[in-house]
Amino acid sequence: MSESLGQFEQIILTAILSLRDEAYGVTIHEKAVQLATPRKISPGAVYITLDRLEDKGLISSWLSDPTPERGGRSKRFYRLEALGERALEESAATARRVWETVAEIWGDVAEGVRRRPKWSPARPR
Amino acid sequence: MSESLGQFEQIILTAILSLRDEAYGVTIHEKAVQLATPRKISPGAVYITLDRLEDKGLISSWLSDPTPERGGRSKRFYRLEALGERALEESAATARRVWETVAEIWGDVAEGVRRRPKWSPARPR
DNA sequence: CCATTTGCCATACATTGTTGGTGAAATCAT
């Protein structure tokens, strides 16, 4: 019954984890944008994904009191549940394997160092 | 126009890349299983995903001649196209950010070293 | 020539991801 997260779900869980106790819609969206650049992410996509993750028991949420800032209405905070931690752990391990496999061949892509291989795949017609 | 790969598509592209000129259905499936453990992956899932990736122009394929092994019928080989390389590059960079973010908090998950944080998120009711 | 092996592919369905919004609650300026 392991959960096998989708790409977006993985990003959302990672955002929640890294935001610790400051994880609510807006901050989660911002963090997700950072993680996924240059992909575009809409706020709505974040909220519906949060709903589904909560339905599955991977995260839980509660409403805060409003804060005394301009426009500061009450926020819905999120945290990982045990199930979500396990799913993310597994999923992050896969992300690592993917990243390492790619890096072995192309070099450190995130640093823009993309080395090109010397071989060229045979491609008969 | 950026392609924003799904999780599975990312795995398949990574498998093709790492298999260089030995990338066909069966080997791609095997590699995908390694990358995604402990997730289960069916061969059928691999083939349909290959079809869709080819439709989108991320990969291309051609049929080989049969090999002289028992049951060795002709294979459909795959290679990354330029579009697929760019999509994978971008997607791998995201995978890296996810993994690093998680690793910063939990430690090296893939090595099973999972350190626990000292704080515990406040969770009002 | 038939059982076995290797491999490709289709159908049908379930789950995820995206777009493009709506509208509430709070503060600020006038």
Next chain:
DNA sequence: ATGATTTCACCAACAATGTATGGCAAATGG
């Protein structure tokens, strides 16, 4: 106090992706 602005939550409808299951074809060995 009323209208503009900001912060934030959420929804509906759809598009894209992922999974399960199983069939079929081509080659070889006996």
